[in-house]
Amino acid sequence: MTKILYSDDLTACFSAWRKEGTKVLGPVQQAKTSGFGEVQDAKELDLDLVLTDRTLKELFFPRTEPMLSYSIGKQQIDTSEFLPSEHPCIIFGARPCDAAGMAIDDELFNWDYRDEYWFRRRDRSVIMTIACKESDDFCMCTSLGLAPDSAKGSDILLRPLTSGKGWQVEELTPKGSKALLPIASLLKEGTEEAAPTAEVPVLFDLEACTTWLANPENFESHFWKEISERCIGCGTCTYLCPTCHCFDIQDEGDTYEGIRRKNWDSCSFQLFTMHTSGHNPRNTQSARWRQRIMHKFNYFSDKFSVHSCTGCGRCTRECPVDMGVRETLQAISTLPK
Amino acid sequence: MTETNSTAQKNIYKPAVMKIAAKRDEAPGVKTLRLEFQNPADQEKFAETYRTGMFGLYGIYGEGESTFCVASPETRNDYVECTFRQSGRVTTALAAAEEGDLITFRGPYGNRFPIEEFHGKNLLFIAGGIALPPTRSVIWSCLDQRDKFGKITIVYGARTVADLVYKQEIDEWAEREDVELVLTVDPGGESPDWKHHVGFVPTILEEAAPAPGNCVAVLCGPPIMIKFTLASLKKLGFEEANVYTTLENRMKCGVGKCGRCNVGSVYVCKEGPVFTAEDVSAMPASDL
Amino acid sequence: MSIQQQYRSRAKELLQDGSVKMVIGYGEGTTATRRRPIFITNPDDTDRLVLDAACKTNLAGYLLREGLLADQKSVAIFLSPSGVRTINILASESQLSSAQVVVLGFQIQGDTVKALEGTKASDFSPLIAKRKEKRKAQPSHEMTRKLEQMTPAERFAFWEGEFSRCIKCYACRAACPMCWCRRCVVDNNQPQWVNTSSHTLGNLEWNLVRAFHLAGRCVECGNCSEACPVNIPLHLLNRRMTEEVLTAFDHYPGADEHQEPVLASFRKDDPETFIL
Numbered sequence: 001m002t003k004i005l006y007s008d009d010l011t012a013c014f015s016a017w018r019k020e021g022t023k024v025l026g027p028v029q030q031a032k033t034s035g036f037g038e039v040q041d042a043k044e045l046d047l048d049l050v051l052t053d054r055t056l057k058e059l060f061f062p063r064t065e066p067m068l069s070y071s072i073g074k075q076q077i078d079t080s081e082f083l084p085s086e087h088p089c090i091i092f093g094a095r096p097c098d099a100a101g102m103a104i105d106d107e108l109f110n111w112d113y114r115d116e117y118w119f120r121r122r123d124r125s126v127i128m129t130i131a132c133k134e135s136d137d138f139c140m141c142t143s144l145g146l147a148p149d150s151a152k153g154s155d156i157l158l159r160p161l162t163s164g165k166g167w168q169v170e171e172l173t174p175k176g177s178k179a180l181l182p183i184a185s186l187l188k189e190g191t192e193e194a195a196p197t198a199e200v201p202v203l204f205d206l207e208a209c210t211t212w213l214a215n216p217e218n219f220e221s222h223f224w225k226e227i228s229e230r231c232i233g234c235g236t237c238t239y240l241c242p243t244c245h246c247f248d249i250q251d252e253g254d255t256y257e258g259i260r261r262k263n264w265d266s267c268s269f270q271l272f273t274m275h276t277s278g279h280n281p282r283n284t285q286s287a288r289w290r291q292r293i294m295h296k297f298n299y300f301s302d303k304f305s306v307h308s309c310t311g312c313g314r315c316t317r318e319c320p321v322d323m324g325v326r327e328t329l330q331a332i333s334t335l336p337k
Numbered sequence: 338m339t340e341t342n343s344t345a346q347k348n349i350y351k352p353a354v355m356k357i358a359a360k361r362d363e364a365p366g367v368k369t370l371r372l373e374f375q376n377p378a379d380q381e382k383f384a385e386t387y388r389t390g391m392f393g394l395y396g397i398y399g400e401g402e403s404t405f406c407v408a409s410p411e412t413r414n415d416y417v418e419c420t421f422r423q424s425g426r427v428t429t430a431l432a433a434a435e436e437g438d439l440i441t442f443r444g445p446y447g448n449r450f451p452i453e454e455f456h457g458k459n460l461l462f463i464a465g466g467i468a469l470p471p472t473r474s475v476i477w478s479c480l481d482q483r484d485k486f487g488k489i490t491i492v493y494g495a496r497t498v499a500d501l502v503y504k505q506e507i508d509e510w511a512e513r514e515d516v517e518l519v520l521t522v523d524p525g526g527e528s529p530d531w532k533h534h535v536g537f538v539p540t541i542l543e544e545a546a547p548a549p550g551n552c553v554a555v556l557c558g559p560p561i562m563i564k565f566t567l568a569s570l571k572k573l574g575f576e577e578a579n580v581y582t583t584l585e586n587r588m589k590c591g592v593g594k595c596g597r598c599n600v601g602s603v604y605v606c607k608e609g610p611v612f613t614a615e616d617v618s619a620m621p622a623s624d625l
Numbered sequence: 626m627s628i629q630q631q632y633r634s635r636a637k638e639l640l641q642d643g644s645v646k647m648v649i650g651y652g653e654g655t656t657a658t659r660r661r662p663i664f665i666t667n668p669d670d671t672d673r674l675v676l677d678a679a680c681k682t683n684l685a686g687y688l689l690r691e692g693l694l695a696d697q698k699s700v701a702i703f704l705s706p707s708g709v710r711t712i713n714i715l716a717s718e719s720q721l722s723s724a725q726v727v728v729l730g731f732q733i734q735g736d737t738v739k740a741l742e743g744t745k746a747s748d749f750s751p752l753i754a755k756r757k758e759k760r761k762a763q764p765s766h767e768m769t770r771k772l773e774q775m776t777p778a779e780r781f782a783f784w785e786g787e788f789s790r791c792i793k794c795y796a797c798r799a800a801c802p803m804c805w806c807r808r809c810v811v812d813n814n815q816p817q818w819v820n821t822s823s824h825t826l827g828n829l830e831w832n833l834v835r836a837f838h839l840a841g842r843c844v845e846c847g848n849c850s851e852a853c854p855v856n857i858p859l860h861l862l863n864r865r866m867t868e869e870v871l872t873a874f875d876h877y878p879g880a881d882e883h884q885e886p887v888l889a890s891f892r893k894d895d896p897e898t899f900i901l
Contacts, residue, residue, distance in 0.1 A: 030790070031786065031787075031790065032790070032855070032856035032857075033790060033854075033855045033856055053854070053855070054855075063792050063793070063823045064822040064823045064824050064827070067348075067350050067351075068348075068350065068351055070398035070399070072398060072399075072439070075439075076354070076375075076439065077354050077398065077439050077441070079351065079398075081348055081351060083348070108593075108594060109594060111593050111594070111607070112592070112593065112607070113349045113592040113593065113594070114349070115349060115594060116347075116348055116349070117350075137655065137656045138655065216619075216621065219601070219621045219623070219624075220621075220623065229662075229664045230661060230662040230663070230664070230687070232686070232796075232799035232800055232852075233799050234794050234795050234796035234798070234799035234800070234852070235792075235793070235794035235795060235796070236794045236796045236852075236854045238794075239792045239794050239854075240854060245594065245596065246595055246596035246597065247589070247590070247594070247595050247596075248589055248595070248821065249350070249401070249402065249589050249590065249595070250401070250817075250820075250821050250822060251398060251399050251400060251401055252820060252822065253398075253399055254399055255399050256399075258398065258399050260350070260398065261822050262350070263793075263821060263822050263823065264792070264793070264823065265589075265595070265596075265597075266794075267596060267597075269795070271812055272587075272597060273586070273587050273597060274587060275585075275586075275587055276424045276425035276428070277424065281586070281600070281623075281624055281625055282624070284691060285690075285691070287623065287624070291599075291624075294601075294602075295596070295599070298602065299599060299601070299602040302602050303602075316655055318854040320682075320796050320799070320800050320848075320851065320852035320854075321661055321662055321682070321800075322654040322655055322659050322660075322661035323661075324655075326655070327655070401814075425814075425815070426814050426815045429815075
C-alpha cells in the first residue's frame with residue numbers, strides 16, 4: 001500500500017496549500033519557453049514536458065537580483081538589504097535532475113560562508129519531483145550516476161501511475177512529510193502500479209573521464225582546442241544549467257543612491273577573468289571551455305565530492321552550435337589516460 | 338586555512354563602512370588609504386579575524402569593489418591600510434576619494450602567512466614595485482616582534498626612484514640596525530643622487546647572496562619578476578617550500594562563490610592568496 | 626553526383642593541393658536533424674562534411690576567430706547567399722580580406738540544396754543584386770506588418786513582453802558574424818553605457834542597442850533568432866531596420882565589398898546638411 005495522489009485532486013491540493021499561505025509553483029509554458037511559474041489550478045501546469053527549458057535554479061538564484069540598496073550622504077552611508085522573503089512555497093512537478101542540481105549548489109553556497117539569498121529561498125521551499133516516464137535524445141542523468149527517479153535534492157518523489165491518473169507519493173524528507181499534512185485528506189492509500197521510468201542510456205564512462213581530467217599532463221592537451229573549436233562563447237549553457245552558479249556583482253545607480261545587484265555570469269565569456277591590467281589568464285575559447293569542464297568534473301568534485309552536473313542535457317539541447325558537456329565527455333572517455 | 342564567518346545570518350555581501358583617516362601619495366598613480374571602521378562591532382570582528390596575508394574588497398557604492406591585500410600588519414589591527422594603483426573604474430574612484438570620505442570594506446578573507454612557523458628563522462623579503470604592500474604587512478608583523486626572528490633582509494626594487502612605494506618606511510628600514518635593506522631601481526631609473534643599487538631585482542638578489550640555511554623567503558611581484566627571482570633563489574640554494582608568495586586574480590565575491598578566481602582547482606580567495614612557490618609550481622601555469 | 630558529394634570532393638581537392646588550410650562546413654549533430662559547424666584540415670576527413678537543407682547556420686563569423694586568417698593563408702567555407710554578403714560586409718569593414726576566402730556556395734530551396742557557381746565572394750555579385758531587387762519587391766512579413774499597425778504603446782508592450790524573457794546570454798551577439806567588436810559596448814564600464822543586469826530595462830537596452838548597431842549591416846541570416854535559447858523573435862527588429870535602410874538609402878548590406886557602411890558614410894548629396 002502506498003500513498004496515492006490522483007490528478008483530479010491536484011487543484012484541491014493547491015487550494016489547501018494556498019489556504020495555509022503557501023505559494024504553489026510548477027512547470028508552465030511561458031510564452032515560447034517553459035519554466036516555473038506560480039499556479040492556482042492544475043490545468044495551468046504542463047506536466048507532459050520531458051524537461052522545462054528553464055531550470056529550477058531560477059527560483060533560488062534569479063538571473064538578476066538586488067542585494068543591497070545604498071544611499072550616500074557626506075557623513076554616512078545608509079544601506080538596506082533585499083533579503084528574500086520567507087514566504088513558504090511548494091514546487092510541484094520538478095524533474096529529479098533539476099532537484100539534484102539544487103542539492104549540489106547547496107554545498108557551494110554554504111562553503112564556509114553562507115549565502116543568505118540562496119538559503120532563504122531554499123529553506124522556504126519544498127520540492128516535489130515527478131519521476132520521468134520519458135526522456136529525449138539529450139537526457140543523460142544515468143551517465144552522472146543519477147536516474148529518472150533520483151531522490152537527490154527532492155523532498156517528495158511522485159511516481160506516475162501506469163493508469164496515468166495520478167502518482168504514488170514517496171516521502172523523502174521531514175520537510176516533505178510536513179508539506180503533505182494540509183493535503184492529507186486528499187491522499188489515498190492504494191496499490192496502483194507506477195509506470196516504469198524512462199530508459200536513459202549511459203553515454204560515457206564518467207570515471208574514465210574524471211581520471212583523464214585529474215591528470216595534470218592533460219591540462220595542456222591539444223584536445224581542448226579541437227573539442228571547443230566551434231564554441232562561440234555565449235552564456236547559454238551556463239545560464240540554462242541547473243548547477244552553474246557563477247555571478248557578477250554590479251552597482252546600478254549614481255554616486256548618491258542605487259542598488260548593488262548579483263547577476264548571472266559565465267566563465268565562457270571572454271572578460272570573465274580579465275584583469276584590469278589587461279592580462280587575461282583564459283584568453284582563448286579553448287581555455288574557457290577547459291575551465292568549464294574541469295570545474296564541473298574535477299575541481300568541484302575535488303572540494304565537494306560531487307560533480308557539478310546532473311545530466312539534464314540542456315547544455316546540448318540549447319547550444320546554438322550543438323556543443324555541451326556530453327560530446328566532450330564522450331570524447332574524453334575514449335582517450336588514452 | 339580559512340576563517341569561518343561565525344555570526345549567523347550575516348549577509349556576506351554587505352560591506353562595512355570605513356572612513357578614510359589618512360591618504361598618502363606613494364608613487365605616480367599609487368596611493369595608500371588608512372581606513373577606520375565606523376561601526377565598533379565591525380572593528381571588533383576585524384581585530385578577531387585578521388591575520389597578515391588576508392585580503393579585502395574595497396569599494397565605493399555606485400562604482401563597485403576592488404580586491405587588494407590588507408597592507409597593514411596583524412600587530413596593528415585597529416585600522417586597515419590598502420595601497421593600490423589607479424587603473425580601472427573602482428581604483429579611479431578610490432584614488433579620487435578624500436580624507437574623511439566614506440568607502441566600504443569586505444573582509445578580511447583568505448588565508449594567512451604562517452608567521453609563527455617563521456619564528457627563530459632568518460627572513461628574506463623580496464618585492465618589486467607595487468607588490469611591496471603584501472610584503473610590507475609581513476615585514477611589519479615581524480618587525481613588531483623583532484626578537485622572535487633571526488636576520489631580516491629586505492630586497493626591494495622598482496622601475497624608477499619615483500615608483501618606490503612606502504618611501505618613508507624604506508628610510509626607517511634603512512636606519513634600523515636590525516634590518517639589512519637592499520634597495521634597487523632598474524637601469525635608467527636612478528636619480529642623480531641615488532645612493533643604492535641599480536639593476537633588476539633578481540640580479541641584485543644574486544649579488545647580495547643571502548644564505549638559504551634556516552631562511553624563509555617572502556617574494557611578491559609581477560609574474561615575470563617572480564619567475565626570474567625564483568630562479569635566482571633556487572640558484573642560491575632556496576627550496577620552493579620555503580619561499581612564500583601571494584597570487585592575485587580577478588575577484589568579485591571574495592568568498593568562493595562567484596567562480597572566477599581559481600587557478601586550476603585552487604581558489605585564490607579561499608585557499609590563497611598566500612602560497613608557497615611549491616604550491617604555485619603545482620598549479621597549471623597556463624591558468625595563471 | 627549529389628551536391629554533398631560534389632562539395633566533399635571539392636573540399637578534398639582544395640586541401641590536398643594546398644589552396645586552403647582549412648574547410649569550414651557542416652557536420653552531423655547530436656541528433657539526426659541537427660548540424661554543427663566543423664573545421665576540416667585533413668583531406669581524409671572531408672567525408673564528415675554534410676550539406677543538406679538542415680545546414681542553416683551562417684558560418685562566416687568563424688573566419689574572424691582568434692587570428693585564423695592572420696597567416697595570410699586561405700580558408701574554404703560553405704556559405705549561402707547571406708553568408709557571401711557577410712564576407713562582403715566584413716571585408717568592407719576591414720575585418721578580413723576576401724582574397725583569403727574560397728566560397729563553397731549553396732542555396733537551400735525547401736527540402737533541397739542547390740549548388741551555386743563561384744569561388745570568390747565577388748563572383749556572387751550578380752546573384753546578390755538579383756536578391757536585392759527581390760528583397761525590395763518583397764512585401765513586409767506578416768508579423769512586421771502587425772507590429773507596424775500597433776500603436777507605440779502596444780508595440781512597446783509587445784517588446785517588453787519578449788525581452789522580459791531575455792537572460793543576457795549574448796548568444797545573439799556570439800552567433801552574429803557582424804558582432805565582431807573585441808570590446809562590445811556592454812563590456813565597457815568606464816562608463817557603463819548599457820546595464821549588464823538582465824531585468825527588463827537592461828534587456829531592452831541591450832537588444833535595442835544591438836539592433837541599432839546592426840542597422841545597414843544585418844544580412845538577415847537568422848543566426849540570432851536561432852541561437853536565442855528563449856525564442857525571442859530578434860529577427861523582427863533587424864528585419865524592420867533592414868527595410869528602413871533599404872527604403873531610405875537603397876542600401877542592401879553586403880552587395881559587394883566596396884560598399885560604404887550606411888551609418889558611417891556621408892556624401893555631399895545627402896538630403897540632410899548635417900550628419901544627424
